[in-house]
Amino acid sequence: MNTKQLKQKTAFIIIGTLSFIVVAILVIILGFIFIRGIGVISWEFLTAMPKDGMTKGGIFPAIVGTACLVLGSMIFAFPIGVLSGIYIHEYLSESWLKKFLRMMTNNLAGVPSIVFGLFGMALFVNYLSFGDSILAGSMTLGLLALPVVIRLTEEALKSVDDGLRLGSYALGATKIQTIQKIVLPIAFPNILTGLILSIGRVSGETAPILFTVAAYFLPRLPQSLSDQVMALPYHLYVLATSGTNMKETRPMAYGTALVLVTMVLIINFSASLLRRRINRKNKMV
């Protein structure tokens, strides 16, 4: 074997090993949570209220709370994010404004989530007097998801072949018709995937809901948007660090982690499934 081939081989082995390490880390984390958590998973755990200082019972209100927050944040972030993405990519020409908006979107994505939490508390909870509520928490989480949705929308639009836009213009279509009838239908599966991935991110966030909505212990379901709720990530934090009986709550914490991780995984898998289905359908139209 000559040096060139040897170099090639070494590089391949190094890169391959590193990739496997990454996958292995994920598998170890998931396996660890699964083994520690599966013991407490039961129908009761998923559907009952917590009781006896959170050492018994279930996590149902936290599951419902997280579902509410995710839904609320998407109702807030999806239209604003997608429309902003369309504006930035389709309407702005290459100018300082476009660069500025892009830069600010990226900066927004880089803001630590605890800062979003404090901002949400200052703006929604106090200034707009929503109080600690699903409304305030959803909007705070929505803000967090916004840059992700904008950027993924832009990426989705970028992947639409310019030849199709030109073809549409050449037939006398206006810009808005071209976007509606050609660009968006093609970009839609990718936009949808972006949306679902941002759901995955939002559902696991703790800091933004800490001061805006999350309840330490609230064994009932929310009745309105102005109610507080329990949420999975915060519940996990509580069980792991500040329960009344740490030893007893430890297995409950692993169970909660398992539920949260499973939820996020299911959401991500359904994203790719959905995308594949829509793509296939689009081709068959």
Place this chain on the structure above:
Amino acid sequence: MTQAEAKNVNVWYNNFQALKNINLTFEPNTITALIGPSGCGKSTFLRLFNRMNDLIPKFRLEGMVTVNGQNVYSDDVRLDEMRKNVGMVFQKPNPFPKSIFENVAYGLRVNGINNKKILEETVEHSLKQAALWDEVKESLKKSALELSGGQQQRLCIARALAVQPKLILMDEPASALDPISTAKIEELIFELKKTYTILIVTHNLQQAGRISDLTAFLYLGELIEYNHTKKIFLNPDDERTQNYITGRFG
């Protein structure tokens, strides 16, 4: 009557002058080939007639471009209205990811025509004109992306015909196709001359020779020579034309 005209046309991209004082008129029911080496401005020239260059940043025009006697660059022109009168076929076939029927119907739909009967008639008529009807009449609901490259290009031609333009611009319409598909497209273009005025940009000199009535040779943004195709190919006036068509540069 003149179908289309360029009068004292100068075009700049930023500081680069892409076209220099071009004067050309196109009569109805003729095919004019625009030839010249890459970067000579022939595509830029072609795209003046449906204002596709507007999309390029820092594009600037001096002079006048008319289609059917109307100055297409005057301020009161509505782009979507104007582009209905000018069909365009691109180098790479660009069918929309929709059904064959919806591809052809698209130009009508965006112009507010949704009457089912009119759509069906127009789609059939346009596909027949584009010599594609017999191949697809059983499968109008199938995705246009399942057609072969040559069929896709004929579909794009049918799509352009459906809005009943007078002038059709073709930007190297056969350069991405195999020889048999190319022959079909050429035959089709020749047939379309009866109804339409056609401007075609091509790198393929044999193609220009076979199908066009008139040929314009552009070089470095200048119109070097414009004459009957036969004359250009057999006995050009300018030495640069001679050099280009005999393959000495380009």
